[in-house]
Amino acid sequence: LTTCLVMYFLAEFDDAANLLAANPDATTISIEEPVEIPKNQHSRLQEPGREEDDELLGTDDSDKTELLAGQKKSAPFWTFDYYQTFFDVDTYQVLDRIKGSVFPVPGKNFVRLYIRSNPDLYGPFWICATLVFTIAVSGNLSNFFIHLGKPTYHYVPEFRKVSIAATTIYAYAWLVPLALWGFLMWRNSKVMNIVSYSFLEIVCVYGYSLFIYIPTAILWIIPQKVVRWVLMVFSLCLSGSVLVMTFWPAVRDDNRRIAVATVATILLLHALLAVGCLAYFFDAPELDFPAPIIPAHNGTTVITKSH
């Protein structure tokens, strides 16, 4: 009896060893697929007529991409290779994602269309860095041009505003996605059908949606109130629509009021960032121009002289 039991356990170990031997094959096969996906994505994005296929494929293989994403990032988090998986993007991919955030296609989801389980941290980080310095430099330039003619004005570089801009923008780009991700996870535990994004995908969407503010900040140098507000509304519409189209499918299965409140909060915070930056970094353009008084004075003296 004992020999039978020993044989049985040995057979079990053999089976387990076979399974373990089979698993490396399984992981190697599945690891090859994420390498193929960027190439297919490249060819798909180049064919403009196939967009409905892209959208269908985006929703069909969402489960597969979730699995593959889980297997791709298998390095432990204290190794360098783990973080290298977040920078696995080529130049054309970053440019495509930026283009997708600036020209939102109605009905297409930014995450499904462009990110496709390959969220990167390059875009969010460097777009935020560029935005910080663009806002600080443009604000400084705009204040310089507004106060240029005044005799009491002495130019200062206002370097302290750079650190304030950096804190604000990085806090917005990282803490708001964290809060939103936590909120979506909490709702996901209550309502089973919600599509949920990973934290990095939310950071990616927020990071790329801030790109439109870079040219807007440069154009805010123009010292006209109407121009500035038109630019702000325009950029808010573009980036807000990217955010809404990303997060509406995630919350629409939830309670109606909560879904609308979530999307409204996302848009409100986005608008608050834009309005706050405009108010703090860019001085209000002066409405009165003291210059016309001087030519009138000269005109009157000329008239009296000619008389």
Next chain:
Amino acid sequence: FPGLADVSIPQDIPVEGEITVPVGSHSPDEDYSTLDEPVKDTIMRDLKAVGKKFVHVMYPRKSSALLRDWDLWGPLVLCVSLALMLQGGSADSKDDGGPQFAEVFVLIWFGAVVITLNSKLLGGTISFFQSLCVLGYCVMPLTVAMLVCRLVLLASTGTVSFIIRLIVVGAMFGWSTLASTAFLADSQPPNRKALVVYPIFLFYFVISWMILTFTPQ
């Protein structure tokens, strides 16, 4: 140990021999000890290495000497001198003046570290300190531009001096970016070169902005 049981060493055989090990391979850096040389030689050797790297930055060619023998003395000297020259600006209220010494220092070093991490994460093959070395040495044209700006500002502060400063800073910014790109671009994967060059461009742009907006009190 059964095999050694019958080995016995008689106690009156003296053990003698040479303790020094002859050096087999004469590698160029290790076949003489640098402990015994006079201090002047040590300092001159390091100074010559730093000076050779400055010449490499002035005439950027793809040479591996800058990359192989990295050192951080040059970047430290450049960073400290640039930060010192950026002091004495309009700082009547501490809030709205130019950058403080610590701010310039942190910006340059932290910026260089972040760019190096960025290029390594994107798959670059350059080592961490080699990249820091190149980025630090390529700040040299901008330090020269700062010196020229301060001299021009001593002479006049009007529009003409601003245009001169703008041209000088712009030219040196282009030179810095081209020099560092010439050294660093080869170690990057070919379809990610723009992703690596852009942060370098941003880094030198910020430093150029700080130099250009320097206004004396």
